[in-house]
Amino acid sequence: MGRYSQSEIESFVRGVLEDGFCVLPGHFPREKMEAWDEAFAPLLAGHIEREGSLQNRGLARFYVTLPFVAPFADPDVYEDDDVLAVVHGLIGEDAQLHQLATDTPLLGSEYQDVHRDAPPLFPETGRETPPFQLAVNFPLVDVTEERGPFEITKGTHMISREEGMRLIESGEVRLEPLLMKAGDVMIRDVRGLHRGTPNRTETPRPMVVLGYSRRWLLRPEVSIRIPRAALGGLSERARFLLRFNPVVDSPDEEGAEVYQSFAY
Numbered sequence: 378m379g380r381y382s383q384s385e386i387e388s389f390v391r392g393v394l395e396d397g398f399c400v401l402p403g404h405f406p407r408e409k410m411e412a413w414d415e416a417f418a419p420l421l422a423g424h425i426e427r428e429g430s431l432q433n434r435g436l437a438r439f440y441v442t443l444p445f446v447a448p449f450a451d452p453d454v455y456e457d458d459d460v461l462a463v464v465h466g467l468i469g470e471d472a473q474l475h476q477l478a479t480d481t482p483l484l485g486s487e488y489q490d491v492h493r494d495a496p497p498l499f500p501e502t503g504r505e506t507p508p509f510q511l512a513v514n515f516p517l518v519d520v521t522e523e524r525g526p527f528e529i530t531k532g533t534h535m536i537s538r539e540e541g542m543r544l545i546e547s548g549e550v551r552l553e554p555l556l557m558k559a560g561d562v563m564i565r566d567v568r569g570l571h572r573g574t575p576n577r578t579e580t581p582r583p584m585v586v587l588g589y590s591r592r593w594l595l596r597p598e599v600s601i602r603i604p605r606a607a608l609g610g611l612s613e614r615a616r617f618l619l620r621f622n623p624v625v626d627s628p629d630e631e632g633a634e635v636y637q638s639f640a641y
């Protein structure tokens with residue numbers, strides 16, 4: 378049972394359709410975010426040791442896939458009733474979940490180029506379509522001006538990148554820093570123009586990304602490796618959401634990150 382009424386859910390859906398994103402304030406318990414942050418720290422350290430030299434998201438900024446094990450394989454997060462109601466309202470009841478990962482700027486990170494996370498579906502038409510790919514983002518720590526807030530624009534998800542950039546350059550559209558608290562959840566159309574900004578502190582600023590898509594969208598660059606042993610414990614709804622992901626015998630085997638091309 379979610380916390381929001383049907384009309385409130387519809388208003389979040391409208392927010393994403395019109396602005397490109399909405400925020401559900403204080404949605405996840407702070408203690409849960411702290412537990413995730415603690416469990417994430419060694420994963421980040423291991424990632425930096427293995428492939429830290431790549432820095433393809435910019436200096437001192439890392440994309441790390443989370444393993445589908447506790448505390449990250451949490452149905453209270455990826456099956457949250459309110460988040461799913463908004464997701465379903467935007468990309469259909471048969472949506473799939475195919476990404477569980479993090480973006481983390483560290484001290485030394487810089488402004489990213491403004492970008493979208495997906496190209497248009499039909500570039501030859503010069504027109505955008507209704508939403509097909511969503512990111513559900515939540516930070517694991519409070520985000521301050523100094524900790525490199527995610528900056529986002531309103532209303533650029535349904536226009537071309539060129540037009541969006543023109544509006545930003547002319548000042549008609551503003552890049553807004555989102556000072557999200559640990560527990561706040563953003564649901565966004567990945568076509569909205571945005572960028573990461575410099576983290577000027579010693580505290581890593583992990584932002585979790587759950588990627589939900591229309592059922593027909595193939596995203597070979599991301600996946601959630603489901604441990605075979607976990608299958609039996611998944612709800613029917615979770616099995617449906619996760620149905621296109623690989624089932625693996627050993628979840629802990631870490632391959633190199635394959636999601637390298639991320640900006641459009």
Ligand SMILES: O=C(O)CCC(=O)C(=O)O
Pocket residue numbers: 434480481482489526527571572573574584639
């Ligand atoms: O700073 C962030 O959390 C987002 C960074 C980002 O947009 C990206 O790496 O694609």
